[in-house]
Amino acid sequence: MSNRFLKIHPADNVYVALTDLKAGETLTVDGGRPLTLVDDVPAKHKFTETALQPDDEVLMYGTLVGKAVQPIRQGGVIGTHNLKHKAAPYSGRTKAYSWAPPDVSAFKDKTFMGYHRADGQVGTANYWLIVPLVFCENRNVEVVTEAFTTELGFGKPEAYKDYVHELVQAYRNGGTATLDTVPFQPAGAATDNRLFKNIDGVKFLTHQGGCGGTRQDAQTLCKLLAGYIHHPNVAGATVLSLGCQNAEIKTLQERLKELDPKGAKPVFILDQQQSGTEQELLTQAIRQTFAALVEANKIERKxxxxxxxxxxxxxxxxxxxxxxxxxxxxxxxxxxxxxxxxxxxxxxxxxxxxxxxxxxxxxxxxxxxxxxxxxxxxxxxxxxxxxxxxxxxxxxxxxxxxxxxxxxxxxxxxxxxxxxxxxxxxxxxxxxxxxxxxxxxxxxxxxxxxxxxxxxxxxxxxxxxxxxxxxxxxxxxxxxxxxxxxxxxxxxxxxxxxxxxxxxxxxxxxxxxxxxxxxxxxxxxxxxxxxxxxxxxxxxxxxxxxxxx
Structure with a gap:
């Protein structure tokens, strides 16, 4: 292709500018024909192959992508001022499709190093999830996650926290006049001080759903969360429930059973209204999760x-x-x-x-x-x-x-x-x-x-x-x-x-x-x-x- 412009498909009637083009330039297009631009055409934008009248169709990628809403001169740039969305209609299958697969000989013997799960899936990472069934449990989920993050070695360097500290000191010493002089110091590379070398992190999935919306949204949320728990990158999950929400424990369990009938993956579900105190809920969640992390750490990449x-x-x-x-x-x-x-x-x-x-x-x-x-x-x-x-x-x-x-x-x-x-x-x-x-x-x-x-x-x-x-x-x-x-x-x-x-x-x-x-x-x-x-x-x-x- 030209390094200045491109016609994507032979049927197209516009070209894509690969670099900035100027009005008055004469380009050599298909078959050696000259085409003079009448507008500046910024890189990434399109210009017309022929003059277009209102309602004339514009084709790109060989398909209908719009119609002119005013006359566009040959070599003119298209934009929202002269083009309106128009798409091709569709129905059931209109023709048979044949496909020639690409040559994969360079890859047929290649493998990746992954975490093999009991159900046959293979993960590219090894996470533990902390999941709320309802937004009421978001804070408790964050408490549990924060409790694990630093102690298990998943914390990140706190360069921005350090930057705020320096700004506070500068303000105390000289007011706002010196703030622009405080340099930001990027953090050094994170050190791998994880307690569990085969665990990539404890992740939480806070959200604003689970109750107060439609029952259908709650059911969809349970189905989505079940997909995350079943995911090959996940070793297991700790789920926190309030107890009275639309996204019920039994609904999540039903969705999990559909995906994992044998229940091969460890999942702990705790109900706050049954646990009683918040302290009992959180200590139980932390204790069970820690014990499960010990087991999840035993799996290695293969x-x-x-x-x-x-x-x-x-x-x-x-x-x-x-x-x-x-x-x-x-x-x-x-x-x-x-x-x-x-x-x-x-x-x-x-x-x-x-x-x-x-x-x-x-x-x-x-x-x-x-x-x-x-x-x-x-x-x-x-x-x-x-x-x-x-x-x-x-x-x-x-x-x-x-x-x-x-x-x-x-x-x-x-x-x-x-x-x-x-x-x-x-x-x-x-x-x-x-x-x-x-x-x-x-x-x-x-x-x-x-x-x-x-x-x-x-x-x-x-x-x-x-x-x-x-x-x-x-x-x-x-x-x-x-x-x-x-x-x-x-x-x-x-x-x-x-x-x-x-x-x-x-x-x-x-x-x-x-x-x-x-x-x-x-x-x-x-x-x-x-x-x-x-x-x-x-x-x-x-x-x-x-x-x-």
Whole structure:
């Protein structure tokens, strides 16, 4: 591709600027034809191949992404001022789908070092969970977690606390005049002084649910929490219940039994109204958890085939490069994993708007395609019922960086799913059942989506971003991939992997996709720590069934 602009698909009638382009420049496009720009086109934005009239359709990625709302001259930039969202209609399967799996000979004998569970799952980490069934128990959960964190050696260097101390001293000595002169001293590297070397942390999942909302939300919360407890990265859990909430103990137990009929994983459930005093509740929770940690520490990492990996596919803070660098790169990684017998999970249903028909045609079972249609239409109708819609999904940052319509954003976001057939379609909080590519109904909202993807069994989440975001998760390892090199250089503390070499033309999508799989193996084996984990970005927000895009 040109290192200045790109036509993504032969059927497209717009080009993507890979660098800033100026009005008056004459470019050589398809077949050696000259095209003169009539507007400045910032990098990541699009310009037209031919003149467009109102209602003329715009195609990108070979699919419908919008329509002109005013005349656009040939070589003109498109934006919210002249383009409106428009997406292709969809129905049941319209054609058969055939797939040519990628060559995986370089990976067929590779393994990762993981924690083997009694049910056959393999974890890429080894955590213990402290879980409240209702928001009333959040404070008690935090008390228990804090009690363990420092004493067990999971504490982080407190550079910001030290910085506040220095500011306090400066203020006492000289008022506000000297505050700007107080330097921030970054903390040194954390030392590994863990008491239990095979335990990666004690994690808590505080939330605002469990009571006061709908019964359906409480039931969904129990299903989600059961998925976290059943998760391969979790050795066991301590659950705190008040006793009178909608999210009942018996409901959680029923959901756990569905996932783990033999009850192989240790789970302690304590009811405060039965325990009596808060002291009795907390001391019992701490004592039981400590004893369980002693046992959980006995498990060690052992080799596991790549077929045991479940990898989530997510984007957030997306830009105009997302659909041509990071997203298709992890899409190729997904295809590699599927070919190796592993599993991937593509979420964010509002960001599949306009590419539904392609995904329906890729479903291995008609029933999966029918469920996908039902979920998409129900979700879209719910958004429209409150005066919103999928077309309102792009954020101001998305739009500023070239994602003008939801269909443009979605066509690029869907590239995360590669080209493999769709093995299954999952409702929110439903645990993965089939290897291969799975579609999971979640919002596009970063934390609600990663929360749901982890609850469905993803040990690692590949999270692409063009603008940068600090999102993480308490249980899965969220790996951030930048779409462009500038972001990787500007925010190196949160970016794990840079795919900007695709934009510069130094590497192909397939090359970078293979490098990402090698990187996943290192993270899964504990040899590389995802930066979201190192920074303690433990975000957890369950999705209530209100409208969230």
């Amino acid at each position: 080799p596991a085939p790549l077929s045991k990996l479940v990898v989530g596919l997510k984007c957030g803070g997306s830009d105009g490069f997302s659909g041509i660098s990071a997203n298709p790169a992890i899409g190729h990684t997904s295809d590699l994993l599927v070919t190796l017998g592993g599993s991937t999970i593509l979420s964010e249903f509002p960001e599949l708007c306009g590419v539904e028909q392609e995904l329906i045609n890729r479903c291995e079972e008609d029933s999966a395609g029918e469920l996908f249609i039902k979920l998409m239409r129900t979700y879209s109708n719910a958004a429209e019922a409150v005066g919103s819609g999928f077309d309102m999904n792009p954020s101001p940052g998305n739009i500023k960086d070239g994602l003008i319509t939801d269909a443009i954003k979605s066509a690029g976001a869907a590239k995360k799913g590669g080209t493999a057939p769709v093995a299954d379609v999952l409702q929110y909080a439903e645990y993965i059942k089939k290897p291969g590519l799975n579609l999971l109904c979640t919002p596009g909202n970063d934390v609600e989506s990663t929360t749901g993807t982890t609850g469905s069994g993803a040990q690692i989440i590949l999270f692409t971003t063009g603008l940068g975001t600090p999102t993480g998760n308490p249980v899965s390892q969220v790996v951030k991939l930048s779409t462009n090199t500038k972001l990787a250089e500007r925010m190196p503390d949160i970016i794990d992997f840079n795919t900007g070499s695709i934009i510069s033309g130094e590497k192909t999508i397939d090359q970078v996709g293979e490098e990402i799989l090698d990187f996943i193996i290192e993270v899964a084996s504990g040899r590389v720590t995802a930066k979201s984990v190192a920074l303690g970005q433990d975000d957890f927000i369950p999705w209530k069934r209100g409208v969230s895009l």
